[in-house]
Amino acid sequence: QKEVEQDPGPLSVPEGAIVSLNCTYSNSAFQYFMWYRQYSRKGPELLMYTYSSGNKEDGRFTAQVDKSSKYISLFIRDSQPSDSATYLCAMSAGGGSNYKLTFGKGTLLTVNP
Amino acid sequence: EAGVAQSPRYKIIEKRQSVAFWCNPISGHATLYWYQQILGQGPKLLIQFQNNGVVDDSQLPKDRFSAERLKGVDSTLKIQPAKLEDSAVYLCASSSRGLIGNTIYFGEGSWLTVV
Numbered sequence: 001q002k003e004v005e006q007d008p009g010p011l012s013v014p015e016g017a018i019v020s021l022n023c024t025y026s027n028s029a030f031q032y033f034m035w036y037r038q039y040s041r042k043g044p045e046l047l048m049y050t051y052s053s054g055n056k057e058d059g060r061f062t063a064q065v066d067k068s069s070k071y072i073s074l075f076i077r078d079s080q081p082s083d084s085a086t087y088l089c090a091m092s093a094g095g096g097s098n099y100k101l102t103f104g105k106g107t108l109l110t111v112n113p
Numbered sequence: 114e115a116g117v118a119q120s121p122r123y124k125i126i127e128k129r130q131s132v133a134f135w136c137n138p139i140s141g142h143a144t145l146y147w148y149q150q151i152l153g154q155g156p157k158l159l160i161q162f163q164n165n166g167v168v169d170d171s172q173l174p175k176d177r178f179s180a181e182r183l184k185g186v187d188s189t190l191k192i193q194p195a196k197l198e199d200s201a202v203y204l205c206a207s208s209s210r211g212l213i214g215n216t217i218y219f220g221e222g223s224w225l226t227v228v
Contacts, residue, residue, distance in 0.1 A: 043206070103155030103156050
């Protein structure tokens with residue numbers, strides 16, 4: 001079983017839809033959870049970061065972590081064509097520079113005007 | 114603020130040839146990472162430097178891959194000899210204090226095709 005599982009999609013939604021992106025993981029040591037957005041032929045950029053369980057909201061984006069289920073989600077409200085990208089979940093067991101990020105495969109999202 | 118610079122952006126080589134990628138991190142960033150991203154997969158850490166020193170190179174195929182970070186600034190990743198399965202995007206990233214507390218900034222990547 002891979003440490004981080006993410007449905008690669010592709011996911012296609014109409015503009016204005018609510019998008020739900022998810023990852024599951026097997027390593028119970030993971031405490032830091034991140035979502036990265038990667039546009040075509042660009043490097044990933046950090047979108048959201050949460051520590052342990054709970055919710056975090058930033059504008060149209062909400063990140064949720066359920067450590068008991070080993071399940072994390074990213075919700076995008078009022079999705080826009082500019083949200084079309086690959087979304088990567090990433091997680092780490094620690095916060096210091098000696099810990100590494102483990103990424104999911106990424107979900108390709110297309111928001112149609 | 115200038116971002117992470119990488120070159121070349123695209124490279125096509127034949128198997129068994131060698132290739133080198135260069136990275137210039139954001140000024141002042143002590144931590145530098147090289148990731149490999151195969152098409153359809155998430156980035157995989159190859160090597161992490163803290164200033165001049167290697168923090169983690171556990172997933173670097175050391176029989177063919179090497180990396181160095183001169184004077185704690187620029188870094189070079191070399192592959193010799195290349196295999197077909199090395200076709201991927203090589204992403205350089207940097208951060209000022211490591212993983213959490215500061216964002217990891219990625220470059221646009223160096224795209225390698227091995228034929």
